[in-house]
Amino acid sequence: MTDCVFITGATSGFGRAAAHRFAAAGWSLVLTGRRLERLEALKEELQGQVPVHIVALDVRDSDAVDAAVAALPEGFTRVRTLLNNAGLALAPQPAQKVDRRDWHTMIDTNVTGLVNVTHALLPTLIDVGEGATIVNVGSIAGQWPYPGSHVYGASKAFVKQFSYNLRCDLLGTGVRVTDLAPGIAETEFTLVRTGGDQVAADALYSGTTALTAEDIAEQMFYIATLPPHINFNRLEVMPTRQAWSAFAIDYDE
Numbered sequence: 001m002t003d004c005v006f007i008t009g010a011t012s013g014f015g016r017a018a019a020h021r022f023a024a025a026g027w028s029l030v031l032t033g034r035r036l037e038r039l040e041a042l043k044e045e046l047q048g049q050v051p052v053h054i055v056a057l058d059v060r061d062s063d064a065v066d067a068a069v070a071a072l073p074e075g076f077t078r079v080r081t082l083l084n085n086a087g088l089a090l091a092p093q094p095a096q097k098v099d100r101r102d103w104h105t106m107i108d109t110n111v112t113g114l115v116n117v118t119h120a121l122l123p124t125l126i127d128v129g130e131g132a133t134i135v136n137v138g139s140i141a142g143q144w145p146y147p148g149s150h151v152y153g154a155s156k157a158f159v160k161q162f163s164y165n166l167r168c169d170l171l172g173t174g175v176r177v178t179d180l181a182p183g184i185a186e187t188e189f190t191l192v193r194t195g196g197d198q199v200a201a202d203a204l205y206s207g208t209t210a211l212t213a214e215d216i217a218e219q220m221f222y223i224a225t226l227p228p229h230i231n232f233n234r235l236e237v238m239p240t241r242q243a244w245s246a247f248a249i250d251y252d253e
């Protein structure tokens with residue numbers, strides 16, 4: 001039987017690159033995301049290589065998540081790796097200028113959505129046992145503060161702590177949990193964050209060397225295929241051309 005990976009947010013960026021990476025290694029794919037046409041296109045690309053099952057799924061909808069997991073067809077039920085990747089940042093402006101609905105959307109997706117999928121797949125992963133892996137996609141923003149990160153960074157801090165806490169409860173089951181925390185990576189992330197501002201997105205990534213979606217997919221695959229006795233608790237990955245900045249100080253005019 002082939003290994004099976006369940007990917008949230010497979011329609012773009014890291015998730016889409018991960019679908020390609022795991023397919024290249026012969027894994028069966030469960031690909032999810034809200035945009036069905038993108039899932040269908042990805043299935044078309046990969047189904048000649050490996051078995052592919054797609055589900056149009058909004059991770060915020062716990063009933064839909066439970067139903068999607070319950071309805072996994074034969075051949076896709078023994079999920080060995082869960083890539084909890086779906087997520088987004090919104091509203092890069094200061095906290096005091098943000099529409100509260102954007103905060104709710106980030107919490108609903110990055111926190112509630114991630115726990116919805118985790119809860120639905122935990123019995124399967126525990127049943128698979130040794131070598132089963134959950135890769136929760138956090139962010140450097142979950143560890144390091146910066147202006148405009150407000151709820152986004154806080155939601156990724158949740159991902160980190162949830163990952164650590166899950167490890168405690170899963171001790172003895174063989175299931176591994178990793179908080180994978182990337183730095184700047186060129187995907188549709190900034191386009192979404194800026195509400196569709198392509199100029200801002202291009203400006204962020206031009207003149208430097210950001211991570212690529214493929215870089216992160218490679219880390220996901222590496223984590224999922226480590227020898228079963230190794231658990232990366234947290235893997236923070238930045239491009240070489242990114243680092244921290246100095247503390248900000250409010251001076252008199």
Ligand SMILES: NC(=O)C1=CN([C@@H]2O[C@H](COP(=O)(O)OP(=O)(O)OC[C@H]3O[C@@H](n4cnc5c(N)ncnc54)[C@H](OP(=O)(O)O)[C@@H]3O)[C@@H](O)[C@H]2O)C=CC1
Pocket residue numbers: 008009010011012013014015032033034035057058059060085086087088089109113137138139140181182183184185186187188189190192
């Ligand atoms: N790019 C970066 O610099 C970094 C990104 N990250 C994190 O990586 C993850 C992937 O982002 P990235 O690939 O960069 O960004 P993209 O915008 O390219 O991809 C985001 C994916 O998340 C999916 N998604 C968003 N909301 C939902 C939802 N409610 N239900 C289901 N799927 C959803 C999207 O699918 P659809 O719209 O079809 O539903 C899409 O496939 C996110 O968690 C992000 O926070 C972390 C660190 C750095």
Ligand SMILES: O=CCS(=O)(=O)O
Pocket residue numbers: 138139140141182183184185
């Ligand atoms: O999570 C995304 C990376 S960053 O925009 O916070 O640096």
